[in-house]
Amino acid sequence: MSALIRRLVHLCVGIYALMSLLPLFWMFYSSFKTNAQIAQDPLTLPTHIDFTVFREAWAVGGLGQYAINSGIVTGTTTLIVLLTSAMAGFAISRLRFRGSKAIILMFTLGLLLPIQSYFIMQNQEFEWLNLKDTRWALIIPYAAMGIPLAIWLIKTYVDSLPKELFEAARIDGSTDLQTFRFLMLPIIRPALVTVGIFTALGAWNEFLLALLYIQDESLKTIPTGLLSFSSKYATDYRMLFAALTMVTVPMIALYVAFNKQIVAGLTQGAVKG
Amino acid sequence: MKPTSRLGVFILVAPAALIYGFAVLLPFFGTIGLSFLRWDGYASPTWAGFGNYTRALSDVIFRSTFAHVGIYIVATLIVEVLLGLLLAGFVSSLRRSAFYRVALFIPVMLPMVVIAVLWQAIYNSDYGILNAILGSIGLGQWQHIWLGETRTALLSICLVSGWVFSGFYMAIFSAALNRLPNDVIESARLDGSGELKLFTKIKVPMIRQVTSIAILICITGGLQGFDLFYVLTNGGPYHTTEVPTTFMVKTVFRDGEFGYGSALAVIVSIVGLLTAYLFNTWQKRTRIEVEY
Numbered sequence: 001m002s003a004l005i006r007r008l009v010h011l012c013v014g015i016y017a018l019m020s021l022l023p024l025f026w027m028f029y030s031s032f033k034t035n036a037q038i039a040q041d042p043l044t045l046p047t048h049i050d051f052t053v054f055r056e057a058w059a060v061g062g063l064g065q066y067a068i069n070s071g072i073v074t075g076t077t078t079l080i081v082l083l084t085s086a087m088a089g090f091a092i093s094r095l096r097f098r099g100s101k102a103i104i105l106m107f108t109l110g111l112l113l114p115i116q117s118y119f120i121m122q123n124q125e126f127e128w129l130n131l132k133d134t135r136w137a138l139i140i141p142y143a144a145m146g147i148p149l150a151i152w153l154i155k156t157y158v159d160s161l162p163k164e165l166f167e168a169a170r171i172d173g174s175t176d177l178q179t180f181r182f183l184m185l186p187i188i189r190p191a192l193v194t195v196g197i198f199t200a201l202g203a204w205n206e207f208l209l210a211l212l213y214i215q216d217e218s219l220k221t222i223p224t225g226l227l228s229f230s231s232k233y234a235t236d237y238r239m240l241f242a243a244l245t246m247v248t249v250p251m252i253a254l255y256v257a258f259n260k261q262i263v264a265g266l267t268q269g270a271v272k273g
Numbered sequence: 274m275k276p277t278s279r280l281g282v283f284i285l286v287a288p289a290a291l292i293y294g295f296a297v298l299l300p301f302f303g304t305i306g307l308s309f310l311r312w313d314g315y316a317s318p319t320w321a322g323f324g325n326y327t328r329a330l331s332d333v334i335f336r337s338t339f340a341h342v343g344i345y346i347v348a349t350l351i352v353e354v355l356l357g358l359l360l361a362g363f364v365s366s367l368r369r370s371a372f373y374r375v376a377l378f379i380p381v382m383l384p385m386v387v388i389a390v391l392w393q394a395i396y397n398s399d400y401g402i403l404n405a406i407l408g409s410i411g412l413g414q415w416q417h418i419w420l421g422e423t424r425t426a427l428l429s430i431c432l433v434s435g436w437v438f439s440g441f442y443m444a445i446f447s448a449a450l451n452r453l454p455n456d457v458i459e460s461a462r463l464d465g466s467g468e469l470k471l472f473t474k475i476k477v478p479m480i481r482q483v484t485s486i487a488i489l490i491c492i493t494g495g496l497q498g499f500d501l502f503y504v505l506t507n508g509g510p511y512h513t514t515e516v517p518t519t520f521m522v523k524t525v526f527r528d529g530e531f532g533y534g535s536a537l538a539v540i541v542s543i544v545g546l547l548t549a550y551l552f553n554t555w556q557k558r559t560r561i562e563v564e565y
Contacts (some may be wrong), residue, residue, distance in 0.1 A: 012374075042401065042402050088285060091282055095275070103286060112546060118538075141296045204384065205382075207503075263526050267444050267445045
């Protein structure tokens with residue numbers, strides 16, 4: 001390709017990339033402006049930098065609590081999905097037992113079912129069991145929704161491992177549970193990283209169920225919490241931009257640090273599912 | 274291998290099966306059952322037969338949700354999948370492309386609600402940046418109340434969707450393009466095909482399988498769309514951005530019509546599964562086998 005065309009492509013993609021980053025820049029710098037400045041002149045840059053608005057949004061606006069809730073829900077969900085899916089994925093892939101076909105079929109169904117096909121009755125279940133407005137009302141469905149794809153990815157990964165590995169463990173007298181704990185878990189780490197990334201991001205970002213199951217302000221996660229924040233501070237633009245910035249900047253930093261794994265995890269999760 | 278003990282198998286499989294069975298499988302069958310009842314969530318339910326279904330088929334608003342989601346899907350196929358493919362083509366032809374790859378993927382990992390609240394601000398007619406930019410470059414007559422006018426609301430949502438997911442599809446296509454064997458590309462170059470021809474005639478046909486997966490994800494994901502619609506317009510103005518899921522949530526959780534809402538859920542799920550199935554069989558029949 002000639003140097004001229006290459007430069008032209010660089011220019012086009014570059015302009016496009018800057019345009020797509022503009023909303024994020026705008027959000028970031030607007031949190032340093034006063035409400036009057038934002039309303040009169042949305043485009044201009046702030047005149048001075050003052051970080052107190054962030055402290056205010058974190059403490060007074062309750063963002064800190066939302067972040068803690070999101071952290072607990074996401075962490076627990078991810079741990080449950082990783083552990084239970086690794087166990088089931090190993091059994092389905094390596095062990096021949098009665099009913100294994102039916103179980104595979106059952107989990108495959110979960111890859112196909114959209115969330116709309118079950119959330120109405122799920123809501124009723126949680127209502128009857130008094131689970132609504134507890135953290136379990138999010139952890140259980142997030143884990144349940146993540147498990148089919150997680151099992152699928154782990155099963156495919158274990159299928160690709162040489163079977164001699166597992167037979168050797170068997171000959172050495174290892175039980176299935178020992179094989180799982182001491183042989184399987186260490187060698188499927190790449191699959192677990194992929195599963196962990198999309199499970200954690202899915203739980204962190206989930207909105208529909210969080211909206212339906214959690215009304216209690218002190219239990220809201222970041223998506224629903226930010227929504228009530230934005231209606232509470234609808235006219236306090238500065239606070240709103242500060243909150244948005246505080247939610248996005250740590251995620252962007254995390255993403256830039258681990259972008260290879262995150263891109264691979266999310267795209268693999270989507271494509272193979 | 275035969276398991277060493279049946280108890281071992283049970284311990285391995287039961288936790289995943291129980292969680293999944295309790296929170297997905299059971300409510301799935303429950304929703305199907307509920308769709309044949311009339312129920313407000315409290316009083317004892319009464320049998321409705323196919324009443325909820327016939328009501329759904331003649332519900333003008335429900336029917337219109339499929340038109341809206343159809344427009345949304347077509348628009349996102351363009352601003353997400355097609356744009357993503359073009360971006361991948363451009364970016365993979367550049368040597369220093371790390372910045373673009375990283376930058377364009379950022380929105381994908383942010384919560385949709387956060388994105389929706391941010392774009393609400395962008396589209397805001399008082400302090401939003403979009404009208405401000407249009408005003409400052411002399412296109413004041415193009416200013417709109419983007420999310421409040423029936424003509425612009427749905428397209429404004431599609432644009433946000435494109436902003437988020439074009440980078441996602443770019444990443445999928447970039448990975449596929451990078452996997453292409455170098456010798457094929459090089460021999461095509463030696464035969465004198467230009468970059469454009471190389472892209473349209475060789476690279477794109479070779480990643481056909483990935484393209485059809487991308488289209489499928491875009492369609493099925495579109496049918497399930499909720500977060501952006503709920504936050505940006507919640508179906509308004511005048512139901513012009515109402516999609517199946519926003520309508521379903523209103524039916525069940527605002528109007529307390531559990532049976533009717535379940536029938537809507539079943540219909541939407543069938544439409545989704547049927548679309549995916551038809552798309553797959555159509556793909557298989559028309560697939561040109563490309564070996565690489």
